[in-house]
Amino acid sequence: MDKIHAVITGVGGYVPDYKLTNEEISTYVDTSDEWIQQRIGIKERRILKPEEGIGVSYLAEKAIEDLQRKHPFDPLTVEAIVFATSTPDYILPNAASLVAHKAGMKNAFGFDLSAACSGFIFALDVANAYIVSGKYKKVLVIAGDVLSVVTDTLDRNTCPIFSDACGVVMVEASEKEEGIIDSVLHVDGDSVENLHMLGGGSVHPASHETVNQRMHFIWQNGKVVFKKAVTSMADTCEEIIRRNNITKDDIRWIVPHQANLRIIEAVASRLDVPLDKVMVNIEKYGNSSAGTIPLCLWDWEKHIRKGDNVILTAFGAGYTWGAVYLKWGYSS
Ligand code: UT7
Secondary structure, three states: OOOOEEEEEEEEEEOOOEEEEHHHHOOOOOOOHHHHHHHOOOOEEEEOOOOOOOOHHHHHHHHHHHHHHHOOOOHHHOOEEEEEOOOOOOOOOOHHHHHHHHOOOOOOEEEEEOOHHHHHHHHHHHHHHHHHOOOOOEEEEEEEEEHHHHOOOOOOOOOOOEOEEEEEEEEEEEOOOOEEEEEEEEEOOOOHHHEEOOOOOOOOOOOHHHHHOOOOOOEEOHHHHHHHHHHHHHHHHHHHHHHOOOOHHHOOEEEEOOOOHHHHHHHHHHHOOOHHHEOOOHHHHOEOHHHHHHHHHHHHHHHOOOOOEEEEEEEEOOOEEEEEEEEOOOOO
16 A cells, blocks of 8 residues: 555634734833834734634634635544644633534544644644554644733733734645655753743642732743744754755745744745745734744645645744644645
């Protein structure tokens, strides 16, 4: 029998309606539209307001509806759901169970995967392993976050960056030479002091004190994280390129996590890849953590052709980082 490959057969996405502009952020922290555009590259980002809906499973449900419209499938044929998120609806039950119920995926099991901004590429690697093992043929990967609920609106180091969004991809078994080819994934837990949300876990369970100390918001040492993000994403892309015996010219698309336009440009420059090969939509949607990479695929789906070589790369809290190399399986 031919080797089984895991291929993405469709992309869906959803961003909430509310557009939070730089001007609005400037009304509650000392910043400006000019600073945010120049230093981060964001013009506006989407925020989930309670009037529209609540919980990341709401965004996932909408993204699955979008996937269904473009690439129809029978929900009963989905066997597994891997949901990458750091902002599940609840600590338990997991968001994957809620989505399976809402989307009628009665035959699927599922779980949440916590790897912060690298969640999508970690989840894709899990889906790939399930499929190439022969155990499952159809795995739904969901990645998204509602970062607005863990963003400190008094902290100008984080509040201009974070946003809410969700993307989904269907990953299916194929005997053709396509789909996921390789991955390089890493964690380094020696960095908690630089990027964290300390409250609400088993070390600092929610209390009046954790709330008063603003421990239920994400905090980062921006400069340190910036540098580490650039070198980590560039190095793992280089490693993928080297060990698959390809050149930069063989790559059609680099899809980086969208944390800061200057990070993206620095990664492209280190890789010596022109920016027209790099997917960027941070200016419209900000940093939705696990959501950014599938949201780029969603935004660019019409432009990606069957056979295109694509490298996805991410960096986030943990630290977690890595790259996934794949051959795109369809043209829209
Ligand atoms: O996705 C998770 C991983 N996160 C990331 O990858 C984010 C990585 N970090 C960053 O994107 C950037 O470090 C930030 C956007 C957070 C900050 O940008 P920066 O260019 O590194 O700014 P900085 O911290 O070096 O600060 C430069 C100046 C400082 O003023 P002084 O000391 O030079 O007078 C800051 O106080 O800019 C000031 N500043 C701001 N000014 C206006 C910092 N934040 C702001 C702001 N508006 N929002």
